[in-house]
Amino acid sequence: MSCYRFIKAQRDHYPVRRLCQLLSVPASGYYAWQQAWQQAQQQRVVPGEPAWETALVKVFGVHKRCYGPRRLPVALRKKGHRVGRQRLRAAMRRRGLRALQPKAFTPRTTDSTHGRRCTPNRLLDQPKPTQANRF
Structure with a gap:
């Protein structure tokens, strides 16, 4: 019989902490064993x-x-x-x-179907550049 089973059998007659002290096992270990035992019992209920x-x-x-x-x-x-x-x-x-998975976010920054008049391209009227950084 394990220490924890003994404590479980005697806990109605003596305090759990006192039994753990006498058997020199931590009380937290007993409570962890008890919780694992209860979960195992619950899992056995559902085949x-x-x-x-x-x-x-x-x-x-x-x-x-x-x-x-x-x-x-x-x-x-x-x-x-x-x-x-x-x-x-x-x-x-x-x-x-x-x-x-969520779809990737694609930002929509331009609305090209707004129906308003477009601004004219004023660079078309300028002469072509002859050198870099010169007009």
Whole structure:
């Protein structure tokens, strides 16, 4: 029996911090083990795929395929699922989910269909230059 299982079995009778002191294990280690154990139990409830993958598909659809592997972990963390970016990318690739890429920005500075009169080219009336930097 591991130390953490023993603490879990005895925590109804004794304080967790005291048990951790007696077994000389950090209390933060026990709580991290407990959280990982609970997440493993939740994942075992849904056969076939982890709970975060179903949440991934829902969040991806809610955000209209605009969220990619950088923004999706933040959205999933708000839903209570902690998943890394690389694992998320692998799951997205497995399911064929690809985020839409925005089109490149092309500035529109000239409106050539404005319908107004164009200014005349006054350089056409000038004589051709004979030397550089001379008229």
